[in-house]
Amino acid sequence: MAVAFHDVTAARARLAGVAVRTPLLQIPAANEAVGGILLIKFEGVQREGSFKFRGAYNRLVQLTAEERERGVVAWSSGNHAQGVASAARLLSTHATIVMPADAPQVKIQNTLRLGAKIVFYDRATESREQIARRLCADQGSVLVPSYDDPHIIAGQGTMGIEIAEQAYDQRCTIDQVLVPCGGGGLVAGNAIALQTLTPQARVYSVEPLEFDDTARSVALGSIQRNRPEARSICDALLTPEPGELTFPINRLLLAGTLAVSDDEVRAAMVFAFATLRLVVEPGGAVALAAALTGKVKTKGVTTVVVLSGSNPDPAMYCQILSNR
Amino acid sequence: MAVAFHDVTAARARLAGVAVRTPLLQIPAANEAVGGILLIKFEGVQREGSFKFRGAYNRLVQLTAEERERGVVAWSSGNHAQGVASAARLLSTHATIVMPADAPQVKIQNTLRLGAKIVFYDRATESREQIARRLCADQGSVLVPSYDDPHIIAGQGTMGIEIAEQAYDQRCTIDQVLVPCGGGGLVAGNAIALQTLTPQARVYSVEPLEFDDTARSVALGSIQRNRPEARSICDALLTPEPGELTFPINRLLLAGTLAVSDDEVRAAMVFAFATLRLVVEPGGAVALAAALTGKVKTKGVTTVVVLSGSNPDPAMYCQILSNR
Numbered sequence: 001m002a003v004a005f006h007d008v009t010a011a012r013a014r015l016a017g018v019a020v021r022t023p024l025l026q027i028p029a030a031n032e033a034v035g036g037i038l039l040i041k042f043e044g045v046q047r048e049g050s051f052k053f054r055g056a057y058n059r060l061v062q063l064t065a066e067e068r069e070r071g072v073v074a075w076s077s078g079n080h081a082q083g084v085a086s087a088a089r090l091l092s093t094h095a096t097i098v099m100p101a102d103a104p105q106v107k108i109q110n111t112l113r114l115g116a117k118i119v120f121y122d123r124a125t126e127s128r129e130q131i132a133r134r135l136c137a138d139q140g141s142v143l144v145p146s147y148d149d150p151h152i153i154a155g156q157g158t159m160g161i162e163i164a165e166q167a168y169d170q171r172c173t174i175d176q177v178l179v180p181c182g183g184g185g186l187v188a189g190n191a192i193a194l195q196t197l198t199p200q201a202r203v204y205s206v207e208p209l210e211f212d213d214t215a216r217s218v219a220l221g222s223i224q225r226n227r228p229e230a231r232s233i234c235d236a237l238l239t240p241e242p243g244e245l246t247f248p249i250n251r252l253l254l255a256g257t258l259a260v261s262d263d264e265v266r267a268a269m270v271f272a273f274a275t276l277r278l279v280v281e282p283g284g285a286v287a288l289a290a291a292l293t294g295k296v297k298t299k300g301v302t303t304v305v306v307l308s309g310s311n312p313d314p315a316m317y318c319q320i321l322s323n324r
Numbered sequence: 325m326a327v328a329f330h331d332v333t334a335a336r337a338r339l340a341g342v343a344v345r346t347p348l349l350q351i352p353a354a355n356e357a358v359g360g361i362l363l364i365k366f367e368g369v370q371r372e373g374s375f376k377f378r379g380a381y382n383r384l385v386q387l388t389a390e391e392r393e394r395g396v397v398a399w400s401s402g403n404h405a406q407g408v409a410s411a412a413r414l415l416s417t418h419a420t421i422v423m424p425a426d427a428p429q430v431k432i433q434n435t436l437r438l439g440a441k442i443v444f445y446d447r448a449t450e451s452r453e454q455i456a457r458r459l460c461a462d463q464g465s466v467l468v469p470s471y472d473d474p475h476i477i478a479g480q481g482t483m484g485i486e487i488a489e490q491a492y493d494q495r496c497t498i499d500q501v502l503v504p505c506g507g508g509g510l511v512a513g514n515a516i517a518l519q520t521l522t523p524q525a526r527v528y529s530v531e532p533l534e535f536d537d538t539a540r541s542v543a544l545g546s547i548q549r550n551r552p553e554a555r556s557i558c559d560a561l562l563t564p565e566p567g568e569l570t571f572p573i574n575r576l577l578l579a580g581t582l583a584v585s586d587d588e589v590r591a592a593m594v595f596a597f598a599t600l601r602l603v604v605e606p607g608g609a610v611a612l613a614a615a616l617t618g619k620v621k622t623k624g625v626t627t628v629v630v631l632s633g634s635n636p637d638p639a640m641y642c643q644i645l646s647n648r
Contacts, residue, residue: 023347027369044601045351106598274430277368277603277634310601318642 001252002150002245005196008157008189011058015158018090019054020046022159024166024304029275034291034298037172041163042278044310048110050236050284051156051186051308052076052083052146058155059144060087068093070140075099075128077235078107079283079309080146085116096141098132104235104313147185148243156186160193163304167198174201175301178258178287180308181205181214182237184246190306191253201304202255204296206286208232208262214250215257217242233262233316236283236309258296260289266320268292272307273321281317284309325576326474326569329520332481332513335382339482342414343378344370346483348490348628353599358615358622361496365487366602368634372434374560374608375480375510375632376400376407376470382479383468384411392417394464399423399452401559402431403607403633404470409440420465422456428559428637471509472567480510484517487628491522498525499625502582502611504632505529505538506561508570514630515577525628526579528620530610532556532586538574539581541566557586557640560607560633582620584613590644592616596631597645605641608633 025040047053060072068091074084075098088095095116099108100123111118119135121128136143145152160177167174177194179187184205191203205214210230217224225241232238242250260268265282268289272280280288287305291298346367354362371377384396392415398408399422412419419440423432424447435442443459445452460467469476484501491498501518503511508529515527529538534554541548549565556562566574584592589606592613596604604612611629615622 020351023349025347025369027344028371045349047352049601273603273638277373279597279601279603314597314645318645321638321642 001249003153003157003189003192003249005192007150007154008161008193011154012158012161014058014061015054015155018057019158021162022046024163024170026170027276033275034303036298036300037302038291038298039167039172039302039304040276041159041304041306043284043306043308044279048082048086049310050079050083051159052079053086054158055152055155055185056080056083056144057087057090059149059151060084060091060093062151063093063142067142071095072144073098073132073135073141074144074146075132076146077103077238078111079236079311081111081116082107082114084144085111085114089115096135098128098135104311106313107311110311147183148245150245153185153189153245155189157189157193159186159306160190161197163190164194164197167304172302174198174304176202176204176255176296177304178204178206178290178296179306180237180283180286181207182283183239184214184242184250186308187254188246188249191249195253203253204256204258205250205254206258206260206290208234208237208286209259211237211239212257212259213239214242215259217247218251218254218257221251223247234265234283234286236281237286258290260286260293260295264289264293269320278307279310279312280307281309281312325573327477327481327513327516327573329516331474331478332485332517335478336482336485338382338385339378339479342381343482345486346370348487348494350494351600357599358627360622360624361626362615362622363491363496363626363628364600365483365628365630367608367630367632368603372406372410373634374403374407375483376403377410378482379476379479379509380404380407380468381411381414383473383475384408384415384417386475387417387466391466395419396468397422397456397459397465398468398470399456400470401427401562402435403560403635405435405440406431406438408468409435409438413439420459422452422459428635430637431635434635471507472569474569477509477513477569479513481513481517483510483630484514485521487514488518488521491628496626498522498628500526500528500579500620501628502528502530502614502620503630504561504607504610505531506607507563508538508566508574510632511578512570512573515573519577527577528580528582529574529578530582530584530614532558532561532610533583535561535563536581536583537563538566539583541571542575542578542581545575547571558589558607558610560605561610582614584610584617584619588613588617593644602631603634603636604631605633605636
């Protein structure tokens, strides 16, 4: 595997005092809803409101002085953009982000506020990868992938260390962990950390129904792409296929793969608002949706759900709240 | 004083394993916004989404077996109602709540869901106190006041113990604590706990501008009422005057009193949504509003703000988000 447990502990040392150690919350009404113990890892209070800062900072803090001068380039629909921009600001380097023109406005604004430069592209006609690689060639910048990079995966894995420690502090033995999955970096990192720290815990990826590339790839044993016409409200999870590095890790370590519909995601966002009193975006709510709809048995067991991102567009958010 | 520190520690022992030990969150973007360290005590993940469960359970768990059989009566616009209903359900007694007919629908529904009976009254023409006392006389029930009761104040004070412990765990020395104030039970309880545990911390009450009865009462040295025509969006803080028990405590222990406008509250709710990713209702946001608008100096010091309640009406909430 491209990433070992010691890479995750090294990332944790780099992130100490910089990233937020986000809370693992236990809320009685959530326990009642699933008929077991539900531990909620809330990344909404992470820097820039999603887990992405973890991996981005772990990559950027390892740039050489020359690389820092030339800056970094990333592509992202929003949360990785903000994570990279935030890490770049803290480390006094500059970031250029290639974003789809239809990215949520709130994510565009936050990325700009953090001092990054944005280059927009058209999802339908242009290749973000080509644009990013050209920028890197022109500026001599370092490309920061959103998931298929050992430093990124190790950074996301710091969440798994926190989950294991916090569950222990709460005298809970974890039976299963449900993690939102786009390219698979977060779930891979968590699986690596948890395999060592709490090996009885079964780790599941959770994807949008039409973007279940990791599920199909794991089932078939080779990388499978999503159909180009696939759609979901989970803008943070619309990756075309699993990564070259994340796929072998997830294939080896995941106990299973789950998928949820957009309507199940909407219901989970309303539950988060009304019962957990936490703000969560569609892509960040898929693991909660899986737990609430019984995609795995939650009765009588201890389940961790990761709320991975909390940057919803306010208008979309309110539309979902008002249709409940 | 009607409540001593040992009453608060006794309450804490009663609440252990029943109430949620809510998190004290430190979020980099919030620190930046105030130019100092901001520690956010988030009661949204408390049972029923506000601090009220603490006091209600501490009172109800001390009922005799006969009293439990005859049930309890309370009046409340919503959060105390839910706290009492929730404690009554856990302790297998029954609760009757006198609620204004114009209470937020979400609070009415939650109170009913918890198995309580509701008696509605008209704020303009009827006395909730008279109705409640009549119900108590008819049923032989125990009245559970929302703030002017030593067990209620001691229960709310358990939050202060948590704040002191959690700040210590985070290696923070608290300079000041801002607490939302209606009848003054929460701020009084916190002040009692913090006076003993972290006496250098200055405790401030925060009220809506037109409901600054505690501020005026403390300034003048006697209980002052709010004008009957006073209005605010902070439905949880619309008490007519400070309590007979809470006023002397707050007069003695508060370092100062603050007040915020409804517009400042709206801005704080938007900040909580977009930057903290936490749901908070108007009355629960006044302390955050005071910190964000510089009602006390926050630069270079450590400030605790209590987010005391998180049961906003969704339609009102979205209206506030969309006008930002």
